[in-house]
Amino acid sequence: MVAGTAAPEVGTFEFAGDAEIMLEGTPLALQVTSALVPGRTLFLTIHILGFTSFAYIVARRLVPLLRAQRDLRFDRPLARLANVLKFWLGQWKHPRYKTAGILHILIFAGFILLAIRAFSVLIVGVSENFVMPSLSGSADHVYQIVTDYAATVVFICMIFAILRRLAFKPVRYTVPARYGKAHTADAIFLLSLIAVLMMADSLFEAARTANQLHLSESNELRAVLSLPWLLQVGFASLSVPTLGRLYFAAYLIHEVTFYFLLCYRPFGIQFHVETSLFTVFFAKLDRGTLKPVKWGVPDEHLEQVKSFGVKTFEDFTWKHMLDFYSCADCGRCSDNCPANSVGRPLSPRFITIKARDYAFQHYRMFGNSGYGKPLIGTIYSEDEIWSCTTCGACEEECPLLVEYIDKIVDLRRGMVDDGNVPQSLQKPLKALESRGNPYGKMEKKRAEWAKVKEFQPTCKVKILDGKNGADTLYFVDSITSYDDRMQAIARATAKILDHGGANFGILGTVEKDSGHEVRRFGEETLFIALRDHNAEAIRASGVERIVTADPHAFNALKHDYRDVPPVEHISQFIARDVRAGRIEFKPIKDGVVYTYHDPCYLGRHNQIYDDPRDVLDAIPGMKRVEMKRCRDRSFCCGGGGLMLFYESKEEMRIGVKRVQMAAEAGADVIVTACPFCMVNIEDAIKVAGLEGKMTAIDLTELVEQQIVFEVPAESEAALQGV
Amino acid sequence: MEILVCARRVPDTSENEIQLNRAGNDIERDDLVYSINEADNYAVEEALQIIARVGGSVTVVTVGTEDDEEILRREMAMGASHGVLLSDDAFYGSDGRGIATILKAFVQRGKYDMILTGVQAEDGGTQVGGMLAAMLDYPFASLVNSIEVHDSKKLKVSREIAGGNKEVSEIDLPCVLSIQTGINEPRYVGMRGIRQVASAPIPTHAASALGIDPATVGETGAKVKRVDYFVPVLGKGAEMLQGSREENIDKLIELVAAKGGLK
Numbered sequence: 001m002v003a004g005t006a007a008p009e010v011g012t013f014e015f016a017g018d019a020e021i022m023l024e025g026t027p028l029a030l031q032v033t034s035a036l037v038p039g040r041t042l043f044l045t046i047h048i049l050g051f052t053s054f055a056y057i058v059a060r061r062l063v064p065l066l067r068a069q070r071d072l073r074f075d076r077p078l079a080r081l082a083n084v085l086k087f088w089l090g091q092w093k094h095p096r097y098k099t100a101g102i103l104h105i106l107i108f109a110g111f112i113l114l115a116i117r118a119f120s121v122l123i124v125g126v127s128e129n130f131v132m133p134s135l136s137g138s139a140d141h142v143y144q145i146v147t148d149y150a151a152t153v154v155f156i157c158m159i160f161a162i163l164r165r166l167a168f169k170p171v172r173y174t175v176p177a178r179y180g181k182a183h184t185a186d187a188i189f190l191l192s193l194i195a196v197l198m199m200a201d202s203l204f205e206a207a208r209t210a211n212q213l214h215l216s217e218s219n220e221l222r223a224v225l226s227l228p229w230l231l232q233v234g235f236a237s238l239s240v241p242t243l244g245r246l247y248f249a250a251y252l253i254h255e256v257t258f259y260f261l262l263c264y265r266p267f268g269i270q271f272h273v274e275t276s277l278f279t280v281f282f283a284k285l286d287r288g289t290l291k292p293v294k295w296g297v298p299d300e301h302l303e304q305v306k307s308f309g310v311k312t313f314e315d316f317t318w319k320h321m322l323d324f325y326s327c328a329d330c331g332r333c334s335d336n337c338p339a340n341s342v343g344r345p346l347s348p349r350f351i352t353i354k355a356r357d358y359a360f361q362h363y364r365m366f367g368n369s370g371y372g373k374p375l376i377g378t379i380y381s382e383d384e385i386w387s388c389t390t391c392g393a394c395e396e397e398c399p400l401l402v403e404y405i406d407k408i409v410d411l412r413r414g415m416v417d418d419g420n421v422p423q424s425l426q427k428p429l430k431a432l433e434s435r436g437n438p439y440g441k442m443e444k445k446r447a448e449w450a451k452v453k454e455f456q457p458t459c460k461v462k463i464l465d466g467k468n469g470a471d472t473l474y475f476v477d478s479i480t481s482y483d484d485r486m487q488a489i490a491r492a493t494a495k496i497l498d499h500g501g502a503n504f505g506i507l508g509t510v511e512k513d514s515g516h517e518v519r520r521f522g523e524e525t526l527f528i529a530l531r532d533h534n535a536e537a538i539r540a541s542g543v544e545r546i547v548t549a550d551p552h553a554f555n556a557l558k559h560d561y562r563d564v565p566p567v568e569h570i571s572q573f574i575a576r577d578v579r580a581g582r583i584e585f586k587p588i589k590d591g592v593v594y595t596y597h598d599p600c601y602l603g604r605h606n607q608i609y610d611d612p613r614d615v616l617d618a619i620p621g622m623k624r625v626e627m628k629r630c631r632d633r634s635f636c637c638g639g640g641g642l643m644l645f646y647e648s649k650e651e652m653r654i655g656v657k658r659v660q661m662a663a664e665a666g667a668d669v670i671v672t673a674c675p676f677c678m679v680n681i682e683d684a685i686k687v688a689g690l691e692g693k694m695t696a697i698d699l700t701e702l703v704e705q706q707i708v709f710e711v712p713a714e715s716e717a718a719l720q721g722v
Numbered sequence: 723m724e725i726l727v728c729a730r731r732v733p734d735t736s737e738n739e740i741q742l743n744r745a746g747n748d749i750e751r752d753d754l755v756y757s758i759n760e761a762d763n764y765a766v767e768e769a770l771q772i773i774a775r776v777g778g779s780v781t782v783v784t785v786g787t788e789d790d791e792e793i794l795r796r797e798m799a800m801g802a803s804h805g806v807l808l809s810d811d812a813f814y815g816s817d818g819r820g821i822a823t824i825l826k827a828f829v830q831r832g833k834y835d836m837i838l839t840g841v842q843a844e845d846g847g848t849q850v851g852g853m854l855a856a857m858l859d860y861p862f863a864s865l866v867n868s869i870e871v872h873d874s875k876k877l878k879v880s881r882e883i884a885g886g887n888k889e890v891s892e893i894d895l896p897c898v899l900s901i902q903t904g905i906n907e908p909r910y911v912g913m914r915g916i917r918q919v920a921s922a923p924i925p926t927h928a929a930s931a932l933g934i935d936p937a938t939v940g941e942t943g944a945k946v947k948r949v950d951y952f953v954p955v956l957g958k959g960a961e962m963l964q965g966s967r968e969e970n971i972d973k974l975i976e977l978v979a980a981k982g983g984l985k
Contacts, residue, residue: 416910423907426910431736434757435737523912525913525914526912
């Protein structure tokens with residue numbers, strides 16, 4: 001249509017047309033800028049068509065968002081703005097992948113710089129003397145130089161990015177057969193269009209400058225060695241009419257490409273150019289938290305909510321749909337996903353891509369769209385959704401702050417609501433309901449770990465049942481209370497608290513599971529029952545603070561519970577004592593090499609990376625190495641809580657991969673600070689055939705082993721200065 | 723298809739440490755948690771899947787006390803349309819025949835095309851289904867692990883027989899089937915589902931309403947009486963294989979083969 005109306009205009013174009021019009025003293029015939037005049041109607045038509053098409057497409061893309069669930073994302077605007085400055089303008093996450101990151105930063109910076117120039121160029125087509133109000137004189141001159149280079153850099157980046165896609169083919173871009181066809185062709189097409197845009201822009205500027213030099217009107221040159229400069233040098237011998245035609249063609253190519261890209265991007269991976277600013281602004285602000293079942297519905301009114309979780313596409317919140325649009329298909333999430341790396345049927349990238357494809361197919365550009373069919377069994381499989389350990393590696397990596405855990409949990413809520421729960425998880429959930437722990441063990445045995453013969457005389461553990469009071473509560477949680485192996489962590493924790501002079505106690509038989517994984521496995525109602533029970537018991541105990549050695553309990557108490565005293569992980573407690581000089585360690589003499597494994601719910605979700613390391617480094621003789629994947633790139637052990645009951649299809653255990661990383665780092669001992677990590681890592685050491693070569697120990701166990709509990713008598717005598 | 727599932731509430735073996743009482747004739751029942759007998763849960767799931775295919779409704783019935791309402795509610799949360807409690811002091815202490823007598827009286831008051839029971843009760847035998855069928859003069863198939871509805875008069879059912887072979891039979895309706903675990907994957911029922919049916923009425927029928935002569939049921943009517951209950955002495959502990967990994971593997975294969983686990 002556009003081409004049709006344009007043809008006669010182009011055909012009748014006579015460059016040396018109206019010589020009577022004068023421009024700043026130079027005959028119009030000699031000014032290439034006037035070359036655009038005959039195309040005005042055409043350009044204006046393209047402007048109007050391009051812009052209205054884009055507006056229409058965006059409006060259609062907004063249709064599902066308007067049908068979506070509520071999501072309260074307008075709070076704390078300053079924090080959101082800070083996110084925009086850091087993650088959008090500052091491109092904070094990008095350098096985590098060096099090559100792609102630097103390329104993207106250059107392209108992004110180029111786009112930002114070229115934005116004004118691109119719009120000015122577009123306007124010049126219909127108003128040839130247009131200059132951006134703030135850009136005249138020397139400011140304009142500087143801006144021209146900067147943007148000449150920007151266009152050049154973006155152009156080179158595009159060539160490089162295309163070559164990268166064709167020749168180097170980074171593994172994370174590949175599309176496994178079960179997820180459909182490769183996205184390479186589309187990516188290259190889009191990259192090429194941007195290259196064309198840059199070339200057209202440069203041509204346009206070069207033709208104008210070459211003409212000005214011709215007329216000796218200006219000695220202004222394009223920025224040296226930039227693309228427009230090279231072109232302009234090449235154009236030096238061209239006649240004015242030829243330059244005029246070039247100028248006209250460059251403008252037309254620029255305009256058409258610009259609007260084509262604008263209208264094409266909402267159909268693929270480059271929609272993030274438009275949406276990323278909003279995605280980042282509305283990004284989740286609080287780590288470690290989960291979205292409520294329905295935003296704006298308090299727990300007390302949940303009974304009235306007809307359906308829980310995400311069952312159809314429209315059950316997602318508008319922000320989550322915006323995430324789907326914004327995904328740039330960079331594959332960083334899946335590249336870091338432990339489930340994906342061991343061949344579980346989950347790839348976070350395709351959680352997004354499949355939802356986006358669904359949205360595009362279901363919400364078309366024309367016609368009405370009905371509400372969709374269930375997502376589970378169509379675009380997602382049950383195993384896919386249960387495979388996630390909620391480790392948060394994907395979210396940590398995403399340059400656009402796309403959320404995954406909340407979506408996975410919402411999909412699980414939907415499955416739980418439909419009774420669609422794997423048999424292996426039904427038993428522990430039922431036991432949690434009736435016994436308050438996933439193992440179905442008797443409540444009265446919850447505090448038995450403290451009654452062990454060798455331990456009881458050395459450390460008094462109070463039960464806070466109303467008769468005993470304390471200011472610190474040690475929240476033990478299920479696995480550490482009941483599992484024979486993990487009970488050692490409970491005893492070590494108690495001794496450390498005792499040594500640190502804490503007046504502490506436990507809830508004993510009254511304590512129930514923190515419910516951390518119950519909630520993350522989508523059983524919100526059961527979680528609320530467990531939470532309310534524990535919160536009431538904690539408040540009744542009158543304690544002023546809570547300490548736990550289980551990062552999952554820590555995260556639950558910190559983020560999922562309300563109106564309970566502040567909570568601390570034992571590593572924070574120990575680190576404080578170490579810094580205050582209240583702990584004396586015996587030196588380690590065995591010469592073994594230690595490495596610290598960051599538990600996801602201590603590290604990534606709660607940013608506690610240094611406290612455990614500081615404690616380890618305070619032990620004299622400690623030889624510690626870091627694994628390649630550590631701190632915020634730590635690799636999940638395989639998942640805690642109910643994940644221990646779930647049998648996923650996988651090629652190998654996640655934990656085995658992790659202990660292999662430790663072996664690669666040259667470690668003999670893996671120190672962790674989470675009972676679930678301990679289960680997975682100890683199992684993995686056996687499965688990996690590293691038994692006898694490698695061991696695992698909890699931070700509390702190591703500290704208890706190395707701590708000097710009493711000052712020996714001789715040194716006391718020495719201190720008294722005999 | 724109107725389906726009746728006979729269910730029973732039993733101590734959950736996975737969540738209790740079963741111990742004998744002092745008298746030695748029963749287990750210690752303080753501190754126990756109960757749940758629906760597992761096989762009965764599979765029977766309810768199967769009934770729900772059948773009506774999802776061919777239409778109809780599912781009623782779950784149990785003989786017991788008010789405490790047993792909890793399993794009826796759980797099954798109603800799963801999707802059963804009705805829960806019915808058959809409760810009377812006279813029922814207390816019934817043997818298998820007594821339970822079958824009570825159920826028979828209830829079945830005859832309604833019109834059911836199919837009656838399902840679990841293959842066995844975790845705290846008892848496998849007797850009720852067969853006896854109920856005989857009392858009703860209905861055909862009976864036990865250990866059923868798949869059901870296909872042919873038409874309104876016939877079903878095709880199958881069971882696994884010794885050696886892992888499958889036997890398929892046609893059975894006329896109305897009939898009684900005892901359902902094997904593993905026939906399906908029962909859906910999950912959470913607290914939320916149970917709360918949603920918390921106020922659903924559960925009709926209760928006593929002996930008189932069912933026209934049952936109290937002398938034929940309960941302790942007085944029981945002809946089988948439990949006289950002892952004990953935990954068998956544990957046999958020799960696990961055998962630990964000692965040797966290199968290869969030797970252990972060879973030995974293990976030998977042992978498993980000797981016990982018929984490998985062919």
